[in-house]
Amino acid sequence: MKISAIKGFADILPGEIETWQFVEEKARAVFALYNFSEVRIPIVEKTELFSRSLGETTDIVEKEMYTFADQDGKGALLTLRPEGTAGVVRAYVEAELYQTEPVRKLFYLGPMFRRERPQKGRLRQFYQIGAEALGRGDPFVDAEVLLLLRDFFSLVGLDGVILELNSLGCVQCRPRYRKDLLAFLKEREDKLCPNCRRRMERNPLRVLDCKEEACREATRGAPSILDYLCQDCRDHFETVQQLLRDSGVDYKLNPRMVRGLDYYCRTTFEWTSDRLGSQNAVAAGGRYDGLVEDLGGPPTPGIGFAMGVERLVLLLGAKESRQAPRPDLYVACVGSAARSWVIPAVHKLRQKGISVEMDGEERSLKSQMRRADKLKAQFVLIMGDEEIKTGKGILRHMDTKEQLEVSLRGLEEALLARKVSH
């Protein structure tokens, strides 16, 4: 019986995984440069963590979470994490990390789950590489986070990503904007999609984010948040932009970018690529200065981002240079004496850091050589009963076709010496 994977849940197999490993390795390198430490947080959390952090009227909380009742007899609701920020902040508060060092720069990588309609670059289980800088409200850290991303994209060789930037203001200035935006929307209510009409009162900003053409058309002349920022938010945003300009990072202001989560304030951003189709954000994030307090911690500002690994991998494509490393040696053996020699001998070589592949079935020498070729082994050692008897074998360099006789005792030295010289 053949059982297939669930729609929107993908396998990442050899051929593709090498690009994932490459991306993860570069991410770790850039996080080290910017002094971020790794955290691993649970994949399952109490549902209320997400409804409280992300907001009751967000798409994620309204319709995209994988939520189930625990089997604890009380039916407590649990959810597969749809994103990482809420869990990281919960952990920061729960472990009271702020007691010892209030400024924490943390990163994470792992799977997230959203029940969205699967399409190119959009899955139901997808991976994020994310980071959260907690405890700093200054605009320098906003710039630092954006520079980190710029550096990461350069490190992996990703071109053509554009930084879209906005400020969502703060609790001082956003209410006035919200009020004026709502008044603007009410005048055009009949032109909005049913979803926006329903959510408008509770979350008017979300209407600006609606993908429906009718809503886009109706909100064309909507007031801009950037005209409503209070002096502090204006100064903060201006400094972020100045720092980006001074560091040579291009960006585009997008006052309609409101982001899909309610915890945001001030600086928000998305890095987009026009090579991704409609799911064009490779990375996104922003400030969330009220979230730590909202989850029971002391007033602590925060800013972070998450990148979608599938989207990064799509953009980077497969590259020969990122394929799995080739084995140093392939042992082709013929005859029963050779076969019993091979396991302990190969084991010794592997213990010395030489990667070895071999044949366990009694296949012909020709087919073993074909396999060695396919695996792109650097060397092949051909072993027959005769070689065991004489204690000597033929080592063939597969690229140069050069062959040399080696004593089986000296095989390890011969390989290590050759490995360095080739």
Ligand code: HAM
């Ligand atoms: P987000 O915008 O919901 O933000 O997701 C961040 C990134 O995850 C997106 O830009 C996209 O690359 C990727 N992504 C999201 N949904 C999917 C999906 N269904 N399939 C594939 N990739 C997807 C957050 O998650 C925030 N927690 C980011 C953040 C961290 N803000 C502050 N700190």
